[in-house]
Amino acid sequence: MPILQTDPWRVQFFKDVLCPGDVTIPTKDWEAWTLLPRHRWIYDKLAVALSQGLDAAPHGVPPPRYPVFSKPMINLRSMGAGSMPIPDEATYRANLQPGYFWATLLTGAHVSTDAAVVNGEVRWWRHATGATAPGGTFDYWHVHAEPRPEIEAWCGAWSRKHLNGYSGMANFETIGGRIIEAHLRFADQWPDLYGEGWVHALVRLYTEGQWVFDDAQRADGYSVVLFAPHGPAYRHPPAETIAQALAVPGVSSVQISFHEDRDPSHHSMPPGGFRLAIVNAASLDGGCAAREILYRQMVPAARFR
Missing domain, CATH: 3.30.470.20 (ATP-grasp fold, B domain)
Known part of the structure; x- marks a missing residue:
């Protein structure tokens, strides 16, 4: 494909x-x-920041003022890996890393x-x-x-x-x-x-090289995410559970968003949780209802290695 x-x-x-x-x-x-x-x-996120006139420089160049935001210059794995706000000079010096940069902390x-x-x-x-x-x-x-x-x-x-x-x-x-x-x-x-x-x-x-799309019927949508604690080895739910989630009115898709045959540590995930599933729906209530169906099946069934 x-x-x-x-x-x-x-x-x-x-x-x-x-x-x-x-x-x-x-x-x-x-x-x-x-x-x-x-x-x-x-x-190159540093180059993108500088292209907009933002204050930014590689780690090693002291920021003229705080707070700033720090992250890798290039991160092709996404999920916000390595990103953090830096409130003061002491925190900056404690977190200096090669390949990282700081930039204006945007709000x-x-x-x-x-x-x-x-x-x-x-x-x-x-x-x-x-x-x-x-x-x-x-x-x-x-x-x-x-x-x-x-x-x-x-x-x-x-x-x-x-x-x-x-x-x-x-x-x-x-x-x-x-x-x-x-x-x-x-x-x-x-x-x-x-x-x-x-x-x-x-x-x-x-x-x-042409864009031709009738967007007259565009409507709000919701992509509801199921995160669970790091540590356990999660398993994909049975097909009947996915079918039950898809049957919730307004739900358009269910994604079981991890490889169950891989070590959980080999997935790029944020520190706050391990992403198990994504439900796309026309309403937030519908997406949350389908997520609850998946949660009840997947999280209690998890096992530690």
Whole structure:
């Protein structure tokens, strides 16, 4: 399948859409970095910060003021690994690490934005915000129907300047309307929430360099996440449990988002929990009800190695 998807729980979104064999659509950062050498520099988060005029520098260069935010310059495994706020000089000196940088500590809404880009010009936007939970986890993501004009203005201008010559999907993570990360792919967690025909439009973007999508029926959606404590060896639920979750009104997909045949420590997860499943739904209540069904089956059945 030329739509590259290494997570078996997300193949469901793409398996029924034809894509030419000579076209490759990345869904992971490491794939995009390999496929798109001209624009791979945007995975350097320090470079992205500096491109927007933010205060930022590698560890070893003292910040002129605190607080700041620290994280790896490049992290293709995502999930916020290694990120932390630094309130003062003592904390900074205690956490100096090679390959890390600090930047202005931004405030405001944390938004994930998918954008369809044609030669640097954004032709389609969709924004999502997360309800945070402890330890870098999220309770759920709200995929909004409404636009975010301030983000679209800032990221649109940035894209025209820095992604000239690029056609494909881009994902921007912003805080307070400023980019903290940019990716040469889309959020493959919720394509079913973007509406009927969206994956076909995705394929056309990469095959023809055009964005053609009827977005008149866009609606809010929710991607509800099931996290559980680190430590146990979790197992996938039986098919009848997944069918029960899918039968909840408004639920469009269930993703069991880990490999049960791998050591749990080999998954990239935030410190606050191990992600077991994702439920996409048209309503938050429906997504939470389906998550509860999965929780009752999966968490009590967990065993320690």
